[in-house]
Amino acid sequence: MVDPSFATIPVRADRDVVDIALVVPLSGPAGMFGPSCEASAELAAEDINAAGGILDRPVRIHPVDAGAPLSDLADELGRLVAQDRIDAVVGWHLSNARRVITPQTAGRVPYVYTTFYEGGESTDGVYMVGETPEQQLFPALTWLREHLGLKRWCIVGNDYIWPRQTARVTKEYMWRSGFEFVGEAFVPLGGRDFRPMLDVIRRSEADGVLVLMVGADNAAFNRAFARAGLDQSVVRLSLMIGEDVLCASGRGATTGLYTACGYFESLPTEVNMGFGSHYQQRFGGAAPALNNIGESCYEGLLLLTALAQTARSLEVAAIDRARSNVAYQGPRGEVVMRGAHTRQPVYLASADELEFDVIVELTP
Structure with a gap:
């Protein structure tokens, strides 16, 4: 389920829902990716809830604009964490946004960053879906x-x-x-x-x-x-x-x-074709374009679910103890945790006018 407001969320001890801040760009240069990120995350939440939720609690996502001024973004996430309004943070956003979010979440709530990035992130409680330069x-x-x-x-x-x-x-x-x-x-x-x-x-x-x-x-x-x-x-x-x-x-x-x-809509795999059909059936012909950036938010929620279910907890310390045993199957194929990062297939593709043709799976 999606709730655009945090105003009515009770503190963690008083609620039976897993509340997740979905931090994605709704404005700014990366704002064009926001609709596909929101749609993919909404679909993930529905699929997770249909399978029983996280720790037997339904998932509720709350969009936060990662395109806001960085000081405002830091203040918003800091307030939500300090007031126990959220159980986790998931999202695709630029690295400059990640740099102001990590001090607010460090060791307090799990933060799944879904973007491929420059590498080197080691903040306590941050888990990376995205590819690093060595992988991609x-x-x-x-x-x-x-x-x-x-x-x-x-x-x-x-x-x-x-x-x-x-x-x-x-x-x-x-x-x-x-x-x-x-x-x-x-x-x-x-x-x-x-x-x-x-x-x-x-x-x-x-x-x-x-x-x-x-x-x-x-x-x-x-x-x-x-x-x-x-x-x-x-x-x-x-x-x-x-x-x-x-x-x-x-x-x-x-x-x-x-x-x-790690993901293309045109990937000729059975699991991906099923995911594409599922996405189109849910959102229809006017759905935001399904792409690697939006799809990463689906993966991010799958990873959070796998981490919490394996640890039997949403506490960072418990997740860190269990994360070496975490793997899941998603639209990208098998995704396996290695430290705070993931190992997954990565593909090279060429543009054919307005679509991508996948050429080969790359070997790191």
């Missing part, structure tokens, strides 16, 4: 070199934690793995002047561009990249992208574009 990005670069001969890479992105830290670890990987790093450029979140960035790409004579941009910014960059004619000679590897970003980019702006992640 580095194998994709290796495959593109082996099969397309791409060695010279430029990196472009938004100017915040995830792109900057991902660029740092990627450059280190390139230097020790025989790639050529030939340039980088960043623009602020919401920025639309890509001319300096495009100039860097042209001058670098790169074979490929690693694109670390968010939502609407990513779509705008794709259009500018195509208008500049770079799509005819330079391959893009773009990480924070789903079918909704392809649609916003437009048919003429996705030539030579690749991505890598």
